[in-house]
Amino acid sequence: MKQEALKYFTNINLIAFAFFLFLITFIGIVFWTLRRSAKSQYEELGRAPLREEANRGK
């Protein structure tokens, strides 16, 4: 069973497939993050570390 399963991992096509899956997912993330429409939202999120201080009222 284990040997059966392991057999596939020396299959270079499968590794190439996994690699491209990774690459596509990653490129997807990049495009999603860089959407123009999301710019202002992300800018707001980036303020998180500073927000907590502003609220301290000291």
Place this chain on the structure above:
Amino acid sequence: MSKDTKSTYDDNIVKMFVYATMLWGTAAFLFGVIAALQMAIWQFNFDLEWLTFGRLRPLHTNAAIFAFAGNTIFAGIYYSTQRLTRIRMWSDTLSKIHFWGWQLIIVAAAITLPLGFSQGKEYAELEWPIDIAIAVIWVVFGVNFLMTLVKRREKHMYVALWFYIATFVTVAILHIFNSIVLPVSFLKSYPVYAGIQDALVQWWYGHNAVAFFLTTPFLGLMYYFIPKAVNRPVYSYRLSIIHFWALIFIYIWAGPHHLLNTALPDWLQTMGVVFSVMLWAPSWGGMINGLLTLRGSWHLLRTDPIVKFFVTAVTFYGMSTFEGPLLSIKSINSLAHYTDWIIGHVHAGALGWNGFMAFGLIYYLIPKLFDTKLYSRTLANAHFWLGTLGIIFYYSSMLAAGLTQGLMWRALDSNGQLVYPDFVETVTKIVPLYYIRIIGGTLYLVGFIIMIYNIIKTVKSSQGKVISVAIPEKAYFPNEKEGDGHRKLEGMAMTFTILATIAVVIGSVIELVPAMSMHKYVSMEKIVEPLTPLELAGRDIYIREGCYVCHSQMIRKMTSDVLRFGEPSTIEQSMYDHPFQWGSKRTGPDLARVGKKYPNMWHYEHMKNPRQVVQNSLMPNYSWLYKKDLDYYSLRKKLSALKRLGVPYTEQQVVNADVYAQSEADGVAESLVEAGVKVDIANKEILALIIYLQSLGQKGGD
């Protein structure tokens, strides 16, 4: 504690981690300076077994990574996580268990490593009971941290928290898989992996320990504390998200770049190179993002020591992550590998990036935690300049040493012969540079001690005032547009954690599973004999003394290696080696084929005092091996354990291991007496070490 602890942050735990950082930092840097002294002046080994370089070096690396950097990370994570989630840590008890458990582990390491209890794998030397303790305490930390995220009162998880999540998950996986061993006794074990398999698992671990213990958590700290220090948001939040995913996707694949030009199959080497070179882009993206956060506040770089430390740290991050991919290119690696260049590279990262991030963090945290001002800016600036100068001395001397020695090793004359066939000649040449390194390390240490003085004064000036910082009463859940995929995902701490885990696991599986099926690469026609019982006893001494920190056992497929040391090492030759001892640094020559090169008597003299046979040698004396008696009794258990792991010992060999070893020892002793040894050496440890050295390269597999 009163009920209202729930309304304040737990800053006490942060203070404790900061103090621990300062304590262990001193130890780590001090050990480093002593080790540097030993490399230049062998007398600094003091002929003391527990202080000798082979044992001190693991102590130094473990102290620097797990004690100094570890406590830094925890201090920063506990401080920033509470503020980014707007709640106190989920459980004060778990926080305390984490703190004391971690310190206890460090103490255990500080006792066992000098005593020679070691698994013989770099940065994973600690024996199995300590490994189990590390796993338990790490999970305690993780549960406390993740539960805090789950309970948080802030909708979005800021990117620093993602880096912490990745750290927790990946280090857990790395540590557990690399530490799987078969115990022989309470403080002795053999890894289940052998030879090339062990090499791949170890460097998957070793590389990613750098990635996920010394990089991702510090990047998380960078994304929180630099904006705090300059009071501006990070330059581009979107770039930080891409930085994160790029590292998660790429880092985990790059391990094989530690094994270039070795017996590792070529396609795995190529994969390691490609992914290492790819790392260049996200790393520099991250560096630029960190630096540009200062836009408009560059004047702070002149006036604020905290900013100075942070900015210099990020610059060193950029430098190291530029050099790393460069060193992963096969041709450059063939020159740099095994030399001091790598040592320089590592220290630019550790002293520059990790160290300076830690110092910036401490200078930032202590005045905040005690609601006071830093005692002396002048001293902080002095620390900064001493530290910077120290790193420059250190790095430039090691780069020069590495290049010099690397070029000498490969220099061929017009007849195709080695120009410097005498190894020790290439060592003597670089000793002056070792002196410069000592100066560098000492400057860095002095700067650090100045910081400790400054911090103590700062804490004293607060006059024991106990302050507790109230948590903002309002939670932060702004109304959001529905249906934004990635940000919804970020909202779900557990789901996010699982996805990051999957990315890491797939990368690991693809890198590691070939290792598990390495039998495909092992040729069955090449017969390899396992070590005899006494040879095995010798090998365990070799591991105990940490000979692998100075000697490799892997002849690469390069002309200069082959001319100097013999035919390239094959996969088969180390197929029964639990653990593998390929090594990563050649302060001394490769030993893969040293067997039968010299008579027993040569080794006998050499191990006692190397300078008696090789002028100018830097190798320590091993006088205690001539006094300690061999432990024949444990050999049966050892052979039996290895048999279970697949080393082809017969039942007969296991049962008679001690008797057989005794007769082997008598044989070696006899040969030494014939060669003129006058003292009584019957049953001494040196006999086993000699017979092991004589067996190297003599067991078949060619």
